[in-house]
Amino acid sequence: MTEFWQSVARGLGNGSIYALLALGFVIIYKSTRVVSFAQPAFMLAGAVLVTYLAAEVNFFLALVLSALAVALLALGVERVTVRPMVGKPVFVVAIITLGLDIVIRVIVNGFIGLDVRQVGDPWGLQTVNLLGVPVQQRYLAMLLTTALMVAALFAFFRYTRFGLAMRAAAFDQETALAQGVPVGAVFATSWAMAGGLAAVAGVLVGSGASVDQNLWIIALKALPAIILGGLDSLGGAVAGGLAVGLVESLVGTYQADLAPWLGQNFAVVSPYVLMLLVLLMKPYGLFGTPEVERV
Amino acid sequence: MKSRIGAVLTAGVLTVSVSGCGVFRGDEDSSAPGVTKDACPNAVNKNNGCIYLGAISDLTVGPFKTLAVPITEAQKAFWKRVNQQGGIGGYDIDVTKYVRDNKYNPETHNQVYQEIKGKVLALAQTLGSPTTAAIIKDLKSSKIVAAPASWTSAWNFEDVILESGASYCIESMNAIDYAVETFKPKSVMAVHYAGDYGADAAAGAKAGAAAQKLTFNAIETPQGQDNQGRAVDAIVKGKPDLVILTTGPTDAATVIGQAAARGYKGRYIGTSPSWNKGLLKSPAAPAIKAQYLQSAPWAPFQTQTPGHQAMRQALGQVDPNDGYTSGWVWSYPLKAALQKAAANKELTRDGLLKAVKQITQVDYEGMMPTGSGNFAGDAGTGAVRTSLIAKPDDKEQTGVKVIKEAFTGPTAKAYTLDAPCFGKL
Numbered sequence: 266m267t268e269f270w271q272s273v274a275r276g277l278g279n280g281s282i283y284a285l286l287a288l289g290f291v292i293i294y295k296s297t298r299v300v301s302f303a304q305p306a307f308m309l310a311g312a313v314l315v316t317y318l319a320a321e322v323n324f325f326l327a328l329v330l331s332a333l334a335v336a337l338l339a340l341g342v343e344r345v346t347v348r349p350m351v352g353k354p355v356f357v358v359a360i361i362t363l364g365l366d367i368v369i370r371v372i373v374n375g376f377i378g379l380d381v382r383q384v385g386d387p388w389g390l391q392t393v394n395l396l397g398v399p400v401q402q403r404y405l406a407m408l409l410t411t412a413l414m415v416a417a418l419f420a421f422f423r424y425t426r427f428g429l430a431m432r433a434a435a436f437d438q439e440t441a442l443a444q445g446v447p448v449g450a451v452f453a454t455s456w457a458m459a460g461g462l463a464a465v466a467g468v469l470v471g472s473g474a475s476v477d478q479n480l481w482i483i484a485l486k487a488l489p490a491i492i493l494g495g496l497d498s499l500g501g502a503v504a505g506g507l508a509v510g511l512v513e514s515l516v517g518t519y520q521a522d523l524a525p526w527l528g529q530n531f532a533v534v535s536p537y538v539l540m541l542l543v544l545l546m547k548p549y550g551l552f553g554t555p556e557v558e559r560v
Numbered sequence: 561m562k563s564r565i566g567a568v569l570t571a572g573v574l575t576v577s578v579s580g581c582g583v584f585r586g587d588e589d590s591s592a593p594g595v596t597k598d599a600c601p602n603a604v605n606k607n608n609g610c611i612y613l614g615a616i617s618d619l620t621v622g623p624f625k626t627l628a629v630p631i632t633e634a635q636k637a638f639w640k641r642v643n644q645q646g647g648i649g650g651y652d653i654d655v656t657k658y659v660r661d662n663k664y665n666p667e668t669h670n671q672v673y674q675e676i677k678g679k680v681l682a683l684a685q686t687l688g689s690p691t692t693a694a695i696i697k698d699l700k701s702s703k704i705v706a707a708p709a710s711w712t713s714a715w716n717f718e719d720v721i722l723e724s725g726a727s728y729c730i731e732s733m734n735a736i737d738y739a740v741e742t743f744k745p746k747s748v749m750a751v752h753y754a755g756d757y758g759a760d761a762a763a764g765a766k767a768g769a770a771a772q773k774l775t776f777n778a779i780e781t782p783q784g785q786d787n788q789g790r791a792v793d794a795i796v797k798g799k800p801d802l803v804i805l806t807t808g809p810t811d812a813a814t815v816i817g818q819a820a821a822r823g824y825k826g827r828y829i830g831t832s833p834s835w836n837k838g839l840l841k842s843p844a845a846p847a848i849k850a851q852y853l854q855s856a857p858w859a860p861f862q863t864q865t866p867g868h869q870a871m872r873q874a875l876g877q878v879d880p881n882d883g884y885t886s887g888w889v890w891s892y893p894l895k896a897a898l899q900k901a902a903a904n905k906e907l908t909r910d911g912l913l914k915a916v917k918q919i920t921q922v923d924y925e926g927m928m929p930t931g932s933g934n935f936a937g938d939a940g941t942g943a944v945r946t947s948l949i950a951k952p953d954d955k956e957q958t959g960v961k962v963i964k965e966a967f968t969g970p971t972a973k974a975y976t977l978d979a980p981c982f983g984k985l
Contacts (some may be wrong), residue, residue, distance in 0.1 A: 268793070271822070279786050334919075378882045379626045380838030389843030390821040401821055420679045465741055473817070475786045475810045475842045479623050483786050517790035529780040532790055 266299020270398040272518040274509065278404025279486075281411035285466040286487035287494065287502035288418065289459030294418075295435040295497050296455035299355045301362045303342065304463045305481035306369035311464020312384060312471045313334045313373050314481055319385030327385070328468050332461040339460025340453050342369075348452065374478045386472035403473035410469060413463065415503055424498070431455065435497075486513075489540040495553025504551060509536040574832060590910065592908040594681030600654040604643035609651045611898065611907065614640070614658040616672055617687040617709065622664030623808065627685050627833070630883030631709050631797035632659060635684050637874040638891040645775025648895070649902025655684045660925075662687065666694035677702060682912055683707050684894060685887070689756040690701030692721075703909040704895060705916055707890045711832075711857060712756040714980040716939040721918065722893040724928065724944070725857030728757060728831050729764035729981030730972045731803050731947040735829040735855040736768030739948050743827060750778040751791045751815060752806035758867070759982035761806035769970040774802075778985065781807065781815075788814045795826075796820045801827045805852075809836035816852055819842025825851070829949070832856040832882070837959030840952060854950045854960050858927055861885050862957040867892075867925030880957035889927050894932065896922045929966050933966050945972040 286304055293301045311331045318327035342365060350358045416434055422428040427450075433441040434451040442448050450490035463484070467476075486509060487502075494505025517532035524531070549555045600610035617637060618628035647653065659682050660672035669691035673683075677698070683706035686692045686699075692708055699706055699720045705868035706722065708715050713727035726734070732750070739745050739809040750765040752758030754829045762778045769776035777798070781791040788811055795803060805812050805828050812834040828851050829842070835854045837847065846947055847857025859865070861880045871888040878884065893916075898917035901907050945968045 272789070272793070275789050279789075282786070298821070360872045369623060374621065374625060377626070379630060379836075379879055379883065381626075381813075381836050381842065382838060383841050383843075384841075390817045390847075392821055397821070401818070454887055472787065473843050474814050475838065477808075477836075478621070478625055479783065479808070479810065480785075486786070513790055517787075518793050519788070521794070530782050530787075530790070533782050533787060 267398050268518060270395075270527045271400065272514045274395075274398075274400040274404045276511035276514030277403070277507060278407040278510070279514065279518035280465045280507035282483065282506075283470050283486045283501045284411055284506025285414065285462045285469075286484050287490040287506045288499060289462040290487055290491045291494075291497065291499055291502040292462075293459045294456045294491075295499075296431060297358070298353075298449050299354075299358045299362065301456070301459065302359060302497075303339075303362045303365040303369065304368040304459060304487070305465070305484035306373065307335050307339055307460045308440050308467035308470075308484050309478070310338065310373045310467070311371055312467030312476045313376050313382065314374040314464070315384045315468045316382035316476055317376070319383075324385050324387055328465065328538045330358035331468060334456040335464035338369075340457040340464075343456035347456070348449065353450075369490075370478070370481060377476070377478050381475040381477045382471075383475060384468050384471040386468075388473065390473050399474065403469075405407050406472065407469045410465065411503075414465065418458075418499065427454070430451070473505045486536060489536040492548075493543040493550055495538040495550030497554050498550065498552035501550055501552030508539065512536060512539050576620070589868040592681065593678055595651065595907050600643075601650045601657060603652050604640065605647050605652050608643075608647045609647070610679045611651045611653050612658055613653060613655045613682055613684040613894070614660070614673075614676045615655055615685040616660050616662050616669055616676075616683065616691070617685055618664040619661040620663060621660075622662065624664055624687065626836070626881075627883040628709070630878070630881045631687065631887035632683065633878075633892050634871065634875065634884040634887030637871070638888050638895075639684070640845050641870065641874045642814075642895060649855055649900045649907060651902070651907070653898070660862075660959045662691050664688055664691060666691050667864070668952065670694045670698075673698070678705060680704075681704060681907070681909065682894060682898075684891065689714070693756075696720075703913045704910075705894070705912050709886065709890060710757070712760045712980065713759075713943070713977065715981070716977060717945045717980060719917065719935075720913065722890075722897065722935065724890050724922075724924075724933065725894060726944045726947045726972075726982065727764075728761035729767075729808065730943065730945050730975070731831055731855045731857060732761040732764030732806075732829075733768040733771075733975060734945075734947045734969040734972040735804060735853075736765060736772060736774070736966065737971050738831060738855075738964055738967075739802050739827065740772045743801075745774060745827070746800075746969070747800040748802045748804060748808065749795065749798055749800035750776070750804045751781055751795070752778065752804075753808075754780050755782060756982045757833070758806040758943045759985050760980070761804060762981075763954030763981035763985040765804040765979070767975060768969075768971045771974070782952070783808065783811060785810055785814045790816065791815050792822065796822045799824065799826065803824050805834050807834055809834060809839055811850065812843050812852075813839045813844040816847050817842070820844070820851065822960070829855050835882075835960060837881075840954055840959050847962035848877075848963070851954050852952060853963075854952075855947050856882075856950060856960075857944070857947050858885065858889055859948060859962055859966075860956070860958045860960055863927075863962070869926035870925060882958050885927075889924060892924050892927075893919070893922045893933050893935070894959045895951035897935075940977045943977050945975075
C-alpha cells in the first residue's frame, strides 16, 4: 500500500506542475482565443533565472523575482509580437508563438552553459512521514504552491475589478470594449500571468532535481490536461493537470505488472488515452463550454 | 532585333555554363567536391589549397547541445592545430564554413546534410545515432567518410564511419565485468533510453550478465525528469545489486536521487553520456557520490597524455568538459585518413574511402590504447574493446577521477561482434 500512496503523491506533485502550466494556456486562450505554444520557453526561462538568483538571495525570494521577471518578459513579448496580430487568424498567431518558443529557448539555453544547473531549493530529496508513508517533500511543496496560486487566481478573478474585466473580455471582447474594458491590457495581463505561472512551474520541476535545456518538454504534458479539462475552464485546467499526473504515475507503477502486453512505457501515452476517453463522452472536455453555432 | 536577343541569350548561356564549371567562383575542383586550390577562409597557410569538412551537430535547441557545442569547438581547435603544423598534402583543413545545426532531429539532419554534401570532402562530425542513421545510405552511396559523435556498435559495421573508442555495448560489458571483479553483484538491471544509445548499452549489459551468470532485466525509460517514476519504482521494487544506467545526466540524477530517497542502496554504473559535473551540486549528489560510477571510452579532460595536453593547449581557457575530449579524439582517424589519401595522391571521396580501408592503426597521441583505430579489418577485429571506470570526485576538473584505467574485460574479449548489439536486446 505504501507504493500506492507514494505513486499518488508523485502523481499529485507532477500533476500540480501540469496544472500550473495548463492554467497559463487557458488564461491566454480565454482572453485571446489563441493556444500559446510559448509556455515551454517561459517555463525554462523561469527555472534558469532562479538558478542564478538563488546564488544571491533566498530561494523563495528568487522564486518570486523570477516569476515577476518572466511575467514582464511575457508581457513584453505579447506587446511587441502578438498584439499587432489582433484580428488576424488565430492559427497564424499560434504559429507565431511556436516561433517565439524556439527563439526564447535558444537565448535561455545560452545561459545554461555546459553544466546542469540547480535551483537551490531547501527540500531537495528529503522525505516526510505522512500517516506512515514516506513522501518526498518536493511533491508536497509542488502541491501546496499550486494550491496557493490557484486560490489566489480564483480570488483575483472573482473579487477584483480587473479580474471581472478579464472575465468580461473573455466572454465577449467587443461588448467588453464598448463597456470601457481595456481589452489590450487584458491581453497583456493574461500573457503576464501565464508567464509567471510557467516560471513557477519550471522552478518546481527543477526542485529536488536539476535544470537542463530539456526541461521545457514537460510543458507539453499540459496539452492533454487542458483538452480533457476543457480549453476555456480554469477549474478544468487544474482538474485536468492533476488527473494527468495521477493517471501517468499510477499507470507507470502498475501497468508493467497488470498489463505487460501494453509495452514498457505506456505511462507516457496514458494522458492522451485518458483525454480521448473523456472527449468521447464530453467533446468539450470535463468543464469546457459547449459551443453553439447557428446556421 | 532578333540578332540582339540572340546575342543576349548566347551571352547568358555562356555565363551560366562557365560559372557552373566553377571558373568564376574558383571554389572547387570538379573532380573532388570540397577540395579547392584556393586557400581556406582565414587560412593559416595562405599558399595551401583547402579541404572543406562539414560538421552537423546539435547546436541550439536539441537535447545534446551541452555536449555538441564543446565537441564542435574542440574539432575547430584540432584542425587549426593540424593547419598550424603545415596542413595535409599541401592543403589546409576548414571545419568552420559548413557547420550546421541538426536540432537532434533526423529530418533536419538530412536536410542540412543535403545542403552541404556537394561542398565538402567528408564530415568531421555527424552527431547522434538516429540522426546519422537518417543519412547513412546517402553517405555510403556518395562515398562520403564521416566521423560520428556517438558510440553505437552499428558504426563498427559501416565502412564510411570513422568511429573511435568502445561502443556503448562493449562499455557496458566491461562495466559488468568490473562490477563482478570488485563488488560481486548477483543481479543486474539496465535502465535505458530507447534506440541505439540506450538499447546498445542494455544489450551489452545483457551479454555481460549472461557471461557472468547474473540475473538480468531491462527497463526502458523515456526522457524527462517527470517520466522516471516507473524506473524508480522498478529499481526500488527489484532491488538489483547493480544498475547499468544509459540516460542523460538529469534523468540519471533523478533516478539515482529518488531511488536513494526511497531506500535503494545498490550500485550504478552509467555510460559516459549519463555524466555531467553539475550533478555534484544537485540534491542527488550524496547518492551519486556513494552509489554511482561512470564507464567511459577514454580518459577525461584533465588526463596527462600528449593528446590531452595538446587539446588543452589548443583550446586555451575553457570550462573543462568531456565534450571537448570527445570532439578531439573523434578527429584523429579522419586526420589519419586524409594523410593516407594525400600520400596516395588521391584526395577525392573515392581516394579517402580507399585510404580508410588501409588504416590499421591511428595515432591518438596516447588518448586511446595503442592499436586502436583499425579500419582495415572486419567489424570484429576493428572494434575497440577497452573502456575505463571513473568515480565522482569534486576535486577533478570534470568531476570524475579514473579508478580503473583502460581495460578489456573477459566478456568483451570473447564477444563475437557479428551484428549491432541493440538488435539482440
